[in-house]
Amino acid sequence: MSPIRSRKHTLATQPLLNQSLFALAAIGLPMAASAQVAEKTMSEVKVEASADLPYKAEKVSSPKLTQPLVDTPQTISIIKKEVLQEQGASSIVEALRNTPGITMQLGENGNTSAGDTFQMRGFSAQTSVFIDGIRDLGAVTRDAFNIEQVEVSKGPAGADIGRGATAGYINLVSKLPSRENSTGATVSYNSGETKRATADLNRTFGETGAFRLNVYAQDGGQMGRKVIDREGRGIAPSVALGLGTPTRVYLFSQHVRQDNKPDGGLPSVGIPGFYNASASLRSAPRVDRENYYGLNSDYEKIDADMGTVKIEHELGSGATLTNTTRYGKSSMDRILTGINTLTASGAQNTWTVSRSRQSVLQDNEILANTTNLVSAFKTGDVGHTLSAGIELLSESQFSPTRAGLGTVAAANLYAPNPADTLSAYAPALTGAYTDGKTRTAAVYAFDTIELSPQWQLNGGLRYEHYKTATSSVTASTATSHPTLPVGSLVGSRVQASDELASFKAGVLYKPATNGSVYLSYANSKTPPGSANFSLSATAGNINNPNMEPQQTTNIELGTKWDVLQNKLALTAALYRTENENEITLLDTATNTYSQLGKRRVEGVELGAVGQITDRWNIIAGLATMDATIKEGTTGNNAAGAATRWSPDLSATLWTSYKLSDQFTVGGGARYMSKQKRVIDPSVDVSLQNVPSVPSYAVADAMLSYKVNKNVSLQLNVYNVFDKFYLNTLNNSGARLTLGAERSAQLTASFLF
Template sequence: MTRTYKAYLTPVSVAGVLFFSTHALGASVDAPHDDGEKLSKRTSKRQKGEVQKAEAQPAKPVTGVAATDEERLTVTGHGFNTMHDTLGLSRMPQDVMHTPQNINVVPQALMRQQNVKSLDEALRNVPGVTSSIGEGAGGMNGDQFLIRGFQAQNDIYEDGLRDFGVYSRDSFNFDSVSVIKGPSSEVFGNGTTGGAINMVTKTPGLQNHYGSEFTGGSGSYYRGTLDINQKLDSTTAFRLTGMGDEHNVVGRDFIYSHRWGIAPSLAFGLGKRATLVLHYMHQQENSVPDFGVPVVTKPGAAYGMPITEYGVKRTNWYGTNNDQNATNDNMETARFTYKVNDHITVYDDLRGGQYYRTFAASKATCDTTCVNNYFNGDPAAALVARSGPSGAGKGTGPGTYMAPLPYEQTSWSVQNVASIVANFNTGFLRHQLVAGFDIERVNDVRSQSTYLNPKPYASLINPNPYVGNLNLVPGDSNPAGLVSLGALHAKDHSSGYGFDTGLFLFDQIWLTEWLSVKGGFRWDRWQTSYNLTGGDVAKNPDSHFHNVSSVFNPNVSLVATPDEHQTYYFTWASSTTPMGMYVTNGSVPIRPGTNSFASPEKSQLYELGAKYSLFHDRIGATASLFRLDKGNAVNADPVTGEVQGSSDRQRNQGLELSVGGIILPGWNVTATYALYDSDTTYSATKENRGKNIQYVPHNQATLWSVYNAFAHTPYNISFGGGITWRQHVWLNAANTLRVPANLDFSAVISHRFDKHWKISMNGYNLANRLNYQSLFSNRATPSAGRMFLGEVSFTY
């Protein structure tokens, strides 16, 4: 197999060039002469007026404006109170407060204070979101999340368009990140059982802005970013963001990531009736995948836990020096807006994506012999099997082949969403109508490879990743090394596609000035195909699967807004996940089998909520009670990683609270809490009935607060920190394996030299606790240990 994308620019050199070249450019620009408070008020006025009109985009008004300074945002109360933020989607034209659904927004100001560097880090501020390290035999890795306990790896969006790539998303081009909780098929289409994640990108504006940051610290961490916004004329602007990043992982041996990215964008017609934004994003990464440590059950214990809970070092990594995750991801986006008149606006968003990946990983398994040797025998004799041909080191020959096998993946996608938003009256009734269509196509091709030499077993106590050349060859050269997935034959080549045509229509009708009803639907025709070819065709014939399904998802809400500072709502919504949804990020999108695969997953949401913007919009607060029912749930096999239909019915219900804003001038706070009561209401396996849903904690909370002391003086200082807590979670449907609670303390301190330059220091996991961030049904990945990152940044 050819190792593609292993050659890349060194991120350290990219980081340095980005930082110093941007400073040279920014130094030539005149600095504003207002003091912080005056500039803050001026920026606030511009946010509400000129820029919002100029950009004419369904995105946050602050986008493209040189108003990312935390002090400016703190003074006015903007940035941490997200109630009046828009979501960046034409299909959801209302702001957060007036959208009848629980929405958590991670704003730019919060990401800057925490020095957030990835989508995964941003979402740690959102309760109910859990990272999963992915199933085995197709090698999902990258970003994949669960929302309220339900898979959301296919529900990641950027500016309202689906991002099909399987990679770790860097935050260098994020303006904000929103998690829209609960089924949202009427907006996004198929999927969104637990919710959807939408990233709003940085786009051009009409005020020049030059900024850069350089970060360094623990784990050989080096990172540089730039953000340049240049006005070209009165209606045209250009923006460029870039990033170079390389780091190891503190507390994990042999794990590293090298990545770089660039995202230029160009906006035409700012302030005019017709606007066009062209955007390109390229991100490239070479890293080592970390499939964590095995979860084992100690003899006599009631349930199993990660082996690191029993004295094994948290640094132990059970992979090999042949493991690799090389990704190359590109997206081209065009967003067009045309304001027909004061009542009607037309939107058309088009995106193409190309994704390339070379992947090889090891999945550690500690079997019964391994467990007995560690706890009751000779711990030094405890050996861990690694995926691939195993057996060497035990004197048993090549042994069996296990997933995941190395593979190369090439994917592409095209999506176009056209919509119209119309505001009009019929008699005494006021309407806001949203209608449109959504067409998308995604293709995926994979080629499996195998090792001719077996992977040696690893010592559970002192694993050695240096196993030498395992002799990697294409799968068709070694058909015996290919892995069968249940009823599917062992094949070295797979391909598939998904094609969706969706129509949506929903209308919000105001019965009075303060009471409205919102209802609508989306219809989708989902067509998907999956093909398995190659290998030993005489023994295992090629397989071809095809499925077409039409789904209809309605929703309805009752919304009360007594005044502009409070909203109350009740929402019922549904979603459908048909077979074959996971074209790019699932090992087998379609398979033969029981009726549970022929029938789609269906979910229903009942939610009662309240939203407030208090104290002159300084503080935003939300509260929601919800019940989410899911039928025909899909589970993953703990050994092979196969996604299997179960016909289970699951329910998650609970309470979610959040507050964010400015307590006093210069003092911001963001806090969330979630209480979940989840269970399997029906299962063909009777022992699983009444058990908690995998990955859903009973309690979860976050807190972050920073105070800016002596603002506008030479000795100003900002300091603060926060806590992230998640109660223990179960890893399997039977509730026999679990990971302990996570508790993470973090802090920040910063000083601003003038209106342009700032230095800061962030500390993470200050107690150096053994936490687990990424989870799977029989493995868990220890989080990074205690680390400190220093940053130098400037903005002109």
């Protein structure tokens, strides 16, 4: 067995960080001083924020974070459904375009097992998606039809959500019944020839009950890739009892079915930065964006179901008890034809790209019960808002192996035929599988301590015990089991259990009632098997149970202000995140691995959301990111290397203005600086294929017309200036997806 070495690190005070912290504090102090003067000279004037601002939210939905956003010492972005409606966004990936620092990825050969695949602040976050505070497992491209708002919490958040919270987390808040009768619906059609319809029905019954039903259905292509069929439908019924009383019960579920044509992407030939040993290929044009290199028989079927019972009970004296129970299950069944090697022989119209057949079969299951108590009390003159609870989770992922996928000849590079002959196609389960399970029991407590009207202390601690077990069956080889016939099924079981303690702490100063300056520190831990409950007996594998958990820490200095009569929220934060215990290969001769690797990401994030005037709304953000390997050995883990897919600068803006009672105009832009694929400092980038995703800026526009009080029409134009850009790139640079060219969507909305 290969020797494994581990070293623990402590966070050292860095001069650069100290200088930057003082700089940010200096920015906030003039604002603070100005606000104090205003408060003194206008103390008799009391201004309250509107309760129904279309873009700005006052606080997150989680009972763990009890304070308004302006008094929460952490970078949190909330994207409300009104923003998504104006943008014509229908998926969570589209919603996340409204916050900077998030990048999307293309799985190898398009064969990622997760529908929504992205990084946040330089770290993978695709397994940190939650719905109503409970982790959402599965390979689902999440639709927004049943989403009230999207909450993005950035930075390590182990105290909030437990293991694996390296980058933070994304919480999707479900639509629930209210005591107001309403009926809403939309129908839309876009340049991808997609037809989509949604409906939202809310009805009251009795003195305290309400029922709500959200549904959606869509069918058609994809803007920029009409050849890719996307079909989906979903239903989300919910019932609420006891609304307006001390005890409220919510029963709700969501059921989604997707039947898609999987997209393995396009060859990168002809793209700026493309490199190949063949001079003919290096000078070749790019392929048509509508080319499809898969087969007609390729498919992707996704089923996702969840049911939830939530009970809220007010105990009196400011205390509220909440219990949530959820069962969820999702499954993916995909067969994809991926593209591989280019061959340039003979005339250009005969060039080919080889293809391979791939399969994903995956079932995810979760059973969760959470209990939370929020109470407000005083100890002497010191106020406390305490949130404490217990979480019990059982999560599993089952992935059987399928063979008999067939073979297919190489495709014509510039004129692929999805009707090409598929031979030896007889898909069947081999008996091999991986079955991973994690069970977690956790307790946590958060306390906001109000020392005075100006000073608050925030602290949180989570302690959890987890047990991960992976059972697998594999086919033997002559090397792995020389005494067995090749192909014999061999079973194995690997397991690990441990305790994790995560914390967060912050100090917050309020120079005025509408503003704050804060300093916070938080951590998270990612033990082996956190991503997919799949442990490995292979030495040097990050999922080997002998490995130490990766440890992430974050220090953040920020300031938040609610201005313009508390209708516009302005935020600024300086952050530094460090991830330790990453795997590095010390010696190729002895195959010695170590956990000496350390990665650092630091930058500044700015945000603005709310109303500038009663007619003018805005949501905007800007983030810088300097991501580097601080300790490592060779290759992509060498000290001084950058981090893949981590742009130095990203920015997003969306704004709308109500011209009259009938007309509203809107628009926005997204900017992403270069995202590096090749990060090894010893490699000659000029000889690498598409070493980075070039920077790009894309502008969108919107015009809506209110026909009458019940009907409105909306036209969205995307990529107004028809910018050509790469959307995602795979790890080798051979395959990519392009951003949609100029396109449009027309939506009719109905409200009764």
